[in-house]
Every structure is written in structure tokens, then in C-alpha cells.
Amino acid sequence: MGYKVVIAGATGNVGREMLNILAERQFPVDELAVLASRRSLGTEVSFGDRTLKTQDIEQFDWTGWDMALFAIGSEATKIHAPKAARAGCVVIDNSSLYRYDPEVPLIVPEVNPQAVHGYAKKNIIANPNCSTAQMVVALKPLHDRSAIKRVVVSTYQSVSGAGKEGIDELWDQTKSIYNPTDDKPARKFTKQIAFNVIPHIDVFMEDGSTKEEWKMVAETKKIVDPSIKVTATCVRVPVFVGHSEAINIEFEEFLDEDEARDILREAPGVMVIDKREDGGYVTPIECVGDFATFISRIRQDSTIDNGLNLWCVSDNLRKGAALNAVQIAELLGREVLKKG
């Protein structure tokens, strides 16, 4: 016996990836409903060998469904997640709406799987921000060995993190550079993204940081340990898929780079590719379609007592969103619903 599963946002980048991953990982699905806005009514999406027709989320009856993986943005989630949850369907949400709600667990299965038992307060589980998810997979095993005091992270985030429109804007602007009569001004991003980088993701906060940067701070504390201090600079780069992060970590006690490399090699969800030679590291284009978070460039930071630097790359549509959501679904099935 399997699960009755709903994918909300099935026509989007994350929704389509969730369908691919459910099929790839042979998640025990008995019945599957694919939803999006009315605009996409009848649009076909693939699930393994099957083709499914998208339904209008407004008209959907949530009764009798076990779990719903949401990727429709905060505004639509605010309307539909409570309806699903009230009908007894557990929501696994990719938006930021519930991430900081103390009654909603925020889960990265490799890091805090025990939090799943808190799902019942609202029947909702939150999936973290893409940049946080890949970073905490790397931080947790190191933190278990030597407590982390402070993290300084700079991100290099792909345009797919801004949805379908982000991908289209990079594509159209890149083409228009070679065909100047076809000018494509910035719309989704605040400045030209083609052949450029933009140090601004999400809205500005009062202290001068952006909401994306604030999310990395707040979510790392909620998922790993509230005592870890994080300072982040989040940057959009002209890459289609795959987020990269340069992470500097300060520990309470000394952690040798070789030991850190060994710890990370054994860590769940992590793949270490770290040869100190030309090409001996992973770039975003190489991580596309993969499940792992790749760690390279592990090295001591000799400017502080107990410091390490590393380079962290992952497919933001997978570990940063769809894969993590499916892993939460697997965890929920295994630990709570126990049907599969």
C-alpha cells in the first residue's frame, strides 16, 4: 500500500523536479494529483512513463489525500495549505511562509530528522531556503565533531532560484546581447543578469541585509543550533541551475582540514571532490541533476585560531527544494504515516 500524493505547483521548476524525483526514487505512490493555477488547467506534466493533466488548485478537494508537496509561492500557499492541512493532508511546503513558525518543523532530513514528529501541530512541514539546505548538510557533521561558533558565507546563486521567469530572463538577455535590436530590459531581476552578478536577492531589511541573507541566518539556527552565528552575502549569478557557496567556519576547537575532509566523506548527502589540482573541484554545471551536496576546496583558514574554508555546490532545484521535499515525504512515511 502506498500514498495518495498531491503536487501543488506541478508546472513550475520545483514541481516538475519533484515529479522526476518521486519517480526516480520509486516513492510508493498509489494515486497522484498534479495541481497549478487555473492558467495551467489541462497542461500535461510527466511522471515517470506517465503523462498527467494539471488540475486547478482552487477546485481541488483535499479530502482523503495523505500528503501534498507544495511549490506555489507564499501567497497561494497561504490560501491553500491551511485547506489541505485541515482536510488531514500533511503539507510539505517549499515557500518561506511557515519556515519561522515555532509550530512548524523546518527539516533537512540529513540534519534534524527527529523534528518530523512536530508536524502534527499544524499538519505542515517547511522546507528550507535553497542556500540554507545545502549549507547545513555540510555544517552539521562538522558541528557534531567541533562546535561551530561562526559562519561567514558568500553565495553564488543561479537564476532558477527565481523560478521560470528567472531562467527566461537570463536566456533572453544573453541572446539579446548578440542581437542588440532585440533589447531585453531587466524585469525579474533589478539589474541585467546576463554577463553580470547582482548582490541582491529578495527584499532589503532595515539593517541593510537582504531577506535571503536573513533566511540563511534564521534557518541555520532553527535547523542546526541557535548558538551558531551566521553572516551571509547572497549574490545572483548568470548560471541556470546550481548554487555555489564559499563558506568560512570558525570552530570552538581546532579541526584539522584532513579530519574535516574525512568527516565530510562519511556524511549523509555529501560528496567530497577535493583534489588540489586544476579541475579538482566541483562547479555548478557539474552538479545539475545530482542528489548530492558537493564539497571542494577544504582548507585551513590560518588567519583565525580554529578556522576552515570550503566550497559547497548543489542543484538548487533538487537538494535546495524538490529533493529535500521528497526526502521529507519519505521520512514522514517511514516515521509517522507508515503505509509504504
Ligand SMILES: NC(=O)c1ccc[n+]([C@@H]2O[C@H](COP(=O)([O-])OP(=O)(O)OC[C@H]3O[C@@H](n4cnc5c(N)ncnc54)[C@H](OP(=O)(O)O)[C@@H]3O)[C@@H](O)[C@H]2O)c1
Ligand atoms: N527554485 C528554487 O531553487 C527554489 C528553492 C526553494 C524553494 N523554492 C520555492 O518553491 C516555490 C516554487 O518555485 P519555482 O522555482 O518552482 O517557481 P516557478 O517555476 O515560477 O513555478 C511556480 C509554480 O507555482 C504555481 N502557481 C503560481 N501561482 C499560483 C496560484 N495562485 N495558484 C496555484 N498555483 C500557482 C505555478 O502554476 P502556473 O504554471 O499555473 O502559473 C507554477 O506551477 C516558491 O515558493 C519558491 O520560493 C524554490
